[in-house]
Amino acid sequence: MKKLLKRKVLIPVLALTLLLTGSAFKTYNNDFFEIAKQIEIFTTLFKELNMNYVDETNPGDLMDNAIKNMLNELDPYTKFYNEQDVEAARIQRTGDYTGIGAQVRILKDKLVIIEPYKGYPADKAGLKAGDQIIKMDNQIVADYKDDASNLLKGVANSIAQVTYVRQGKTANTTVKRSEIEIDAVPHFSMIDETTGYIVLKKFNAKASQQTGYALKDLKAQGAKSIILDLRGNPGGLLREAVNVVNLFVPKNQLVVTTKSKVKKYNRTYYTKKDPIDIEIPVVVLINGSSASASEIVSGTLQDLDRGVVVGSRSFGKGLVQRPKKLTYGTQLKVTISRYYTPSGRCIQALDYWNKDEKGNAVRVKQKDYNVFKTKNGRKVFDGGGVFPDEALENSKTSAITKAILNNQSIFDYATKYYYNNQNISDINSWELSDSDFQDFKNFLKSSDFSFETDTEKSLNKALEVAKTENLDHDIQRDYNNLIKNLNHSKLKAIDDNKSQLMGLLSDEIIKRYVYREGLYDYYKLHNKEIKKATGILANPNKYNGYLN
The missing domain is CATH 2.30.42.10 (PDZ domain)
Structure with missing residues (x-):
């Protein structure tokens, strides 16, 4: 009995000892006793559950789920990594x-x-x-x-x-x-005699070195202007974002500031190296999947009036994470601070600490955005990602397009198309036809693609309430008519987004024939964002007009 009591006390005491080490004591001093209390409650509960539950339990799985569900109450970037997750994160970081x-x-x-x-x-x-x-x-x-x-x-x-x-x-x-x-820069080449094109897909440890190499090589080929493509880049290492900015701006330039409740995480990041070129005109391409480090680069170049941003509003991730080593080879990636671009804005779009009745993070409303000024006095805003200087409607992903992408319908149709059309003579002159788009719509129907709008969700909820009040007979007919009209509207929405869907289909299909490398060559001839960027760079007055 004495030995059992000793074990019972030992686990919370050990946990308490770990808590008192390092910076944890300083950070959580005010909550010390409450944290110790909760640790003891949890350890005793965990032991009793595993010893007494009617069926066999897997303590490892239970703990993994308990930790991950606890962290789900915070933001989606604060995560627990088991040993396999740690290795996956290392691959993401190093490539x-x-x-x-x-x-x-x-x-x-x-x-x-x-x-x-x-x-x-x-x-x-x-x-x-x-x-x-x-x-x-x-x-x-x-x-x-x-x-x-x-x-x-x-x-x-x-x-x-x-x-x-x-x-x-x-x-x-x-x-x-x-x-x-895995290269951070999978492609760079000349679009025409004077315009260089660099694709930066992720901010791993190679990002700034490979971007710098591409920039030097393109300048040697005669590039007088640069398109930096950050579309679909989810971010990565903050220091690499600073180093990429450094390629285009002088040494000792403020790039980003981080602010936290823990003082040691309050930092300012300045460029530390001599740049490659502080004069060459730059257009940065972004879209709704450009996040984190991509937004530091695009937002900083925008704040400094060092480049023109083209495309659609970026994702809006203004939070910084840091890995913390735990025991047995596990890690905690924890959100430690928010970051701010040189103008002082934080572009975080979702408020994970004030959720709606469904538990979803609330998007910062446009009326609540704050105004900031670029180096030249242009207005920029916080709270909703980086807004492009030239917004292109076809770059903005609509609700119906998101649903089709999430359903993997574009990927699956591209597979079908590839095996039905294996003899394409010249891929660079190839384009999807109207009949191909009609075939895609038929494919959506045959694959039982479904898309529930917010309006439908509200109507379904209203009908359920009506049933409890015995009013459903009175409104069922109107409900059916509304759903019928909504389904017609959804079909129309597919046609309204034809241009965007055709572009996404083309991208996926092209990769089947000539890999991603060939896709970028195809982009240079057909992509609307690249054509817009090339047109801006070809006209110095127009380019400077955006920045002044």
Whole structure:
């Protein structure tokens, strides 16, 4: 009994000891006793639950779920990483790992190849986008209990026997794993005789070095202006964002300030190196998927009137995270501060600390935006991402387009199109036709694509309330008419967004034939945002007009 009592007290005491170490004591001094109390309650509950529950429990899974659900009450960027998650984060940060060289989507019973990287093992083995891996060596994916993406990884030169399904037929191939190096800058080239084009896809440890190399190379080829494409870039390392800005602005220029309740996280970040070119005209392309470090770069260049921003409003992530090592190889990635661009604005769009009745974060309303000034006195705003200097309607993702993307319908249609049209002679002159778009709409119908609008949700809720009040007979007919009209409106919304959907379909289809590298060459001839940027840079008066 004495030994059991000793164990009972030992766990909270150890937790308390850990809490008192390092900076935790200073940070949480005021909450010390409350935290200690809650730790003791939880440890005793956790022990009693696992010892007494009627069925067998898995303590590891229970704890993993408990931690992750607790963090879900905060913001989506504060996360607990188990050992596998830590490795995935390292790959994201460095861009290097050993595997088959393909982007995959993990489903319950299969791994779907989203994009094979040109020249890497998956590509050499003949795997293509849309292929569904159902077995790796002797391991059936559906029976694998852990993260199925781990099946793709392994030591360099190790061999894997892969069973996959393509267009309903099962096939086998052999993949020889290798070192995979994911470039931060997958493409740079000249658009015309004087305009250079740089695609920056992520802010990993290679971002500024590769962007700097691309900028120097393009200048050597004769570039007199630069398009920096940050569309779809989700961000990454803050220091790399500062270093990318540094390529275009002088040393000792303020780039970003972070503010936190913990004083040591209150920092100012200045450029530290000599720039490559502080005069070359720059257009930065952004969209709703440009976030975090992408917004630091685009927002800072905008604040300093160092470049013209083109596209649609960025995502609006103004929060900074830092990894904290925990025991047994786990980590906590915790939001420690907000960041502010040189004008003083924070572009955080969602308020995770004041949620609506459904528990969703509330978007900052436009009427609550604050006005700030750029170096030249232009008005810019906080609270809703970075607003482009030249907004393009086709860059803004509509609700119907988001639903179609989330349903993977564009990806699935591109797979269908590729296998039905394998003989395209000149991909750069290829374009989707109106009949192709009609075929896509038919594909949506046949695949049971459904999209519930906020209006429908409200009507359904109203009908449920009416049923409880025995009023549903009176309003059912009107409800049916409204739903019928809404369905007609949704079909019209697809046609209204034809241009955007055709662009997304074209992008996905092009990659099937010429990989991502070929997609960027196709962009230079057909992409509307690039054409707009090229037109701005070709006219110095127009370019300077945006900045003054």
